[in-house]
Amino acid sequence: MSKFKYGPAVFKIDYALKESIPWKDPRCLKASTAHLGGTIEEIAFAEKQVWNGKHAEKPYVLLAQQSEFDNTRTPEGQHTCWAYCHVPYGSEKDMSSIIENQIERFAPGFKDVIQAKSHFSPKMYQEYNPNYIGGVISGGATDVTQLFTRPVARLNPYTTPNSSIYICSSSTPPGGGVHGMCGYNAAETVFDKLFK
Ligand SMILES: Cc1cc2nc3c(=O)[nH]c(=O)nc-3n(C[C@H](O)[C@H](O)[C@H](O)COP(=O)(O)OP(=O)(O)OC[C@H]3O[C@@H](n4cnc5c(N)ncnc54)[C@H](O)[C@@H]3O)c2cc1C
Numbered sequence: 001m002s003k004f005k006y007g008p009a010v011f012k013i014d015y016a017l018k019e020s021i022p023w024k025d026p027r028c029l030k031a032s033t034a035h036l037g038g039t040i041e042e043i044a045f046a047e048k049q050v051w052n053g054k055h056a057e058k059p060y061v062l063l064a065q066q067s068e069f070d071n072t073r074t075p076e077g078q079h080t081c082w083a084y085c086h087v088p089y090g091s092e093k094d095m096s097s098i099i100e101n102q103i104e105r106f107a108p109g110f111k112d113v114i115q116a117k118s119h120f121s122p123k124m125y126q127e128y129n130p131n132y133i134g135g136v137i138s139g140g141a142t143d144v145t146q147l148f149t150r151p152v153a154r155l156n157p158y159t160t161p162n163s164s165i166y167i168c169s170s171s172t173p174p175g176g177g178v179h180g181m182c183g184y185n186a187a188e189t190v191f192d193k194l195f196k
Pocket residue numbers: 012084137138139168169170171175176177178179182183
């Protein structure tokens with residue numbers, strides 16, 4: 001367990017907006033999630049910096065604009081969005097202005113439409129959900145070595161040395177992501193052990 005790699009954390013900001021995001025390219029309003037990073041080289045460079053324990057000055061920002069697709073989330077005419085970027089594990093740096101500068105590159109005037117905001121630092125994420133250790137929302141790094149051997153190498157990763165305890169969550173294969181497969185596979189294991 002002590003060898004488990006967590007990987008980068010996230011710093012996230014939730015926004016209430018006076019109006020839609022003023023994207024340079026209005027087609028961006030048709031995407032529920034926009035991935036902001038300029039060129040692929042720029043995104044790769046920013047992500048590499050974070051993996052090397054540094055904060056990117058032009059981070060790869062993931063931005064979701066839910067109210068463009070679900071108007072029950074805001075008063076009429078107003079909007080919500082959130083945006084996050086990767087930061088080193090356990091980072092305490094306030095990334096708000098860096099994230100907003102990156103959004104402004106692709107949506108000049110974004111700062112002017114902000115009505116209210118609040119943020120989640122890695123520490124706050126861990127307090128909110130103890131499974132987000134160090135602010136890592138994916139339950140640990142999903143690299144070649146940890147894709148199937150998470151959290152440790154076991155023939156059936158949903159079992160533990162205690163035969164009455166099973167584990168799921170994104171810290172088991174196939175890792176983080178809104179696919180539900182970790183819980184599904186764990187439930188199948190429990191079913192097989194108890195009822196077959
Ligand atoms: C801001 C953000 C953006 C993300 N964006 C994406 C994305 O775009 N694409 C993507 O694929 N993934 C994304 N993810 C990651 C994805 O949401 C997680 O990897 C995934 O939800 C993890 O699944 P999980 O089953 O481990 O945990 P969760 O989905 O957190 O499920 C755990 C469940 O267990 C419940 N629970 C906790 N403790 C107890 C208890 N004691 N008793 C009973 N129930 C309990 C919780 O209420 C929760 O429902 C994002 C995550 C965050 C935070």
